[in-house]
Amino acid sequence: MTGSWVREREPAAGSLNGVARVVVLDYGSGNLRSAERALQRAGADVEVTADHRAAMEADGLVVPGVGAFAACMDGLLAAGGDKIIDHRLAGDRPVLGICVGMQVLFDRGVEHGVPTEGCGQWPGVVERIEADVLPHMGWNTVQAPEGSTLFAGIEPGTRFYFVHSFGVRKWELAASEAVAPPLVTWAEHGEPFVAAVENGPLSATQFHPEKSGEAGARLLRNWLGSL
Template sequence: MVKDVVILDYGSGNLRSAERALARAGARVTVTADHEAAMNADGLVVPGVGAFAACMQGLKAVHGERVIDRRLSAGRAVLGICVGMQILFERGVEHGVETEGCGEWPGTVERLEAPVLPHMGWNTVKAPEGSALFAGLDAATRFYFVHSYGVRRWELQAGHGFTDPLVTWAEHGVPFVAAVENGPLMATQFHPEKSGDAGAALLKNWLGTL
């Protein structure tokens, strides 16, 4: 059965590449900020590029944080991508300025400590056993990253939330969270829509969970 997916349009993110990638993966895709469409879709994708604070400002302008929270309260799937993943955490700190995030997960998005930033290009990830997103993908599979900030410490304890979260890690100077699977709430720091066949396989895996 074809799944209906809404990409939340709040003024951030490469929406068209995400739209094309999800369509190739087999979804029926709509790009909109309409609350009814976002609530009724089988899956909601929250993209994001640029600064944490700007993304949160755009999200709140369309009351996107309420849509995310309402969907999750109903056990309905949400996928965050890049800064769309970061804003799901409690806070982001950029240039000494702290911005409140959606607070779906505890934790802080902060600057990576690495010789070269941004972290731009292909990198491997360390996915845990039982991952649905990375099912069928080899450990040597590479995904495309573009970011200078990330979550360096996972703070949610087991036994909270929908299920015990599955956290995937990557490393650029320091380890950082590359993906999270937490019941209906999933997210990737990398861009699956820019990750070629690997990204397409991951998006198909996500659609298979809907």
Template sequence: MVVLDYGSGNLRSAVRAVERAGARVSLTSDFETALHADGLVVPGVGAYAACMAGLREIKGDRLIGRRLAGGRPVLGICVGMQVLFARGVEHGVETEGCDEWPGVVERLQAPVVPHMGWNTVEVAEGSTLFAGLADERFYFVHSYGVREWSLVTNDRTTAPRVTWAEHGGDRFVAAVENGPLTATQFHPEKSGDAGAALLRNWVATLQRG
């Protein structure tokens, strides 16, 4: 298992959390090591444009695409989820993302932004990631999100399972399960026992694969 090191923060906490979920973890930016790992975790904090610049510097966008083409699992966290979408718009600046999913990351339309703290989620039917966790709360820290989901199906054989959350009356995508590509807007590594259980669920899918 690899946690991808592309200059975005919270890397050590992500490594520790995935290790506690039962995986042996390397923190690396090496393309070949990350390409062939059983699983790849892509954390992310800060600005969308900065995260995309860091990813492109180590060919992380190509790495993600190559892994998914081969059916190799990827987990994106927070901005690491956002960059999987087609584009992000922050402060009037539009940045191209990895375009694994259609959609735009934009500022939340809520009275109080950022959205910071614990929140429940509307778990997608049939979710593996949230097995046993439907009533739990997870920790969010973000001002931007994906507020519309348009993809019904794609070449990953099954329709994506999309989990939603709400802040200040604004709904946004909280997590996606789409074949080998999984992502969460919240931080499982900061979400206590519920986050730990969610990471164990994801690691277990790698072991079954």
């Protein structure tokens, strides 16, 4: 499995004709078509595929995911998605994970007491959230840090759409003087959990921007504008 990746991104060269070319990675899990439509509405040229060359050459790669952590990891490994993610990040090529597509970027997930190894791009454990009502399903606010690119122009208190029972309850990556620290956005449902991360070319959201109305559309436009 790939090791943890933490690195400051170099400036992007820009997209062809001003239109970002984005691949939504098809590995058998995720809201592929809803993500495709949302990205198209946000102005991207979108392809849904598992083709490695297309995924490597695109300006941006979106890794969706719904369901169980272990099932998503099985599909991702079978499609070679972990290697695509790792190779893109090694070349400073942007990746956006959504929902379980964010969770699999961490070291491991634990479901029903059974641990599953993740992609290991960030340290941390995806585990069941301690809350009276699960799944956490519906609209919730987030607390984005200053300097966020994803949440630029989005008013504090804006709500995004979540559907999950598991999440990252503790951010475990220590700050380093060698690289810019990741920007971590938090939300709360019973307890705080990580709602989004921005770490150079690697970004991710626990919520579904493609289901979050105008706020989600703005976030996707912000991400596309950074490619």
